[in-house]
Amino acid sequence: DAGVTQSPTHLIKTRGQHVTLRCSPISGHKSVSWYQQVLGQGPQFIFQYYEKEERGRGNFPDRFSARQFPNYSSELNVNALLLGDSALYLCASSLTRNQPQHFGDGTRLSIL
Amino acid sequence: GQQVMQIPQYQHVQEGEDFTTYCNSSTTLSNIQWYKQRPGGHPVFLIQLVKSGEVKKQKRLTFQFGEAKKNSSLHITATQTTDVGTYFCAGLSGYALNFGKGTSLLVTP
Numbered sequence: 001d002a003g004v005t006q007s008p009t010h011l012i013k014t015r016g017q018h019v020t021l022r023c024s025p026i027s028g029h030k031s032v033s034w035y036q037q038v039l040g041q042g043p044q045f046i047f048q049y050y051e052k053e054e055r056g057r058g059n060f061p062d063r064f065s066a067r068q069f070p071n072y073s074s075e076l077n078v079n080a081l082l083l084g085d086s087a088l089y090l091c092a093s094s095l096t097r098n099q100p101q102h103f104g105d106g107t108r109l110s111i112l
Numbered sequence: 113g114q115q116v117m118q119i120p121q122y123q124h125v126q127e128g129e130d131f132t133t134y135c136n137s138s139t140t141l142s143n144i145q146w147y148k149q150r151p152g153g154h155p156v157f158l159i160q161l162v163k164s165g166e167v168k169k170q171k172r173l174t175f176q177f178g179e180a181k182k183n184s185s186l187h188i189t190a191t192q193t194t195d196v197g198t199y200f201c202a203g204l205s206g207y208a209l210n211f212g213k214g215t216s217l218l219v220t221p
Contacts, residue, residue, distance in 0.1 A: 033209070042200050042211030043155060056207025059113070090154060098204055100145060103154040 002026070004104035006091050012110045013081050021076045021107045025093030031055075032074040033101060034066055035090040043090055049074055050097045078109075086111045114139045114205040118212035125219055131188040133215035135201035142204050144177060144184045149214070150197040158186075158199075191219045 005024045013019055025032050031050040035043035045058040049068035068074045072093075078085060088108050092101035115138040125131055135144065143162045147155035159168055161177035161184060168175045174187045184201055198214040 035211075040213075042202075042213050045208040045210060048207045050207075058208055092155075097207060098143075100157040100160055101147075101155075101209065102157065105154050 004091055004093050004102055006089075006104040006107050008107055009105065010108045010110075012112060014112050015081055015083060017081050018077065018079045019081060019109060021078075021089050021091075021109075023074045023076070023091030023093075023104060025072050025074070025091075026102055029093035029095055029102070030072055031094045031097045031099070032068055032072065033092045033094075034074070034076045035092065036060075037088040037090055037106070039087075046076070048097065055097060081111050083111050085109065114203060114208075114210050116201060116203045116210050116212040118201060118215050120215055121213065122216045123218070125191050125217070127193060127219050127221050128190050131191050131195070131217055133186050133199050133201075133217075135184045135186075135212055137182045137203045139203075139205065140181050142181075144181075145202045145204070145209065146175060146184075146186055147200045147202060147211075148197050149200065153197075155200060188217075191217070193219050193221055195219055 007022045033048040034046040037043045047066045048056040052068045063079045066076045088106045090106045092103045117136050145160045146158040149155045165179045166177040172189045176185045198216045200214045202209045202211045
């Protein structure tokens with residue numbers, strides 16, 4: 001079975017632009033979470049979606065938004081990009097909420 | 113909100129030495145999870161501890177959950193070069209999984 005897949009793998013944007021990151025969970029997993037990982041730090045929780053509804057939101061500004069589709073895939077959108085948004089964005093899926101997370105390889109976002 | 117702290121930040125050992133990383137939470141945890149991230153890779157789930165005082169072993173790795181469910185530890189016996197990576201603990205708070213900053217382990221042959 002395929003693991004969690006994320007696209008694109010790398011992305012370069014400039015300040016003020018917006019970006020959409022995509023995630024396909026492991027087949028059968030209904031929960032998708034998004035994390036931001038800055039170099040040298042642990043992943044920081046952004047959102048959790050379960051059964052297509054937002055179940056949790058971390059301490060991130062409203063420029064960050066996400067959604068989950070009927071097939072349980074998910075998108076993370078970030079508007080008005082700032083230099084500080086440069087990071088590895090990780091998607092993780094689990095069978096249900098509060099279960100161990102299975103991470104994708106991430107999207108490395110660089111803001112110039 | 114909940115904060116999860118890990119020490120040490122870095123550890124450099126000779127192959128064959130033991131290694132321990134400690135995790136402390138500002139609040140009581142419903143469970144704690146441990147992950148390993150190799151350089152350039154993504155976090156990989158190692159184990160979940162749920163019960164107060166729980167101890168679980170995976171080969172050379174021993175995981176403990178404190179009696180008060182506010183701290184945890186990971187001990188590796190006789191480290192190998194394959195143990196290199198960053199070890200994270202993560203505590204569940206509502207729907208959020210809060211990760212510590214991790215302990216980076218370097219093992220030299």
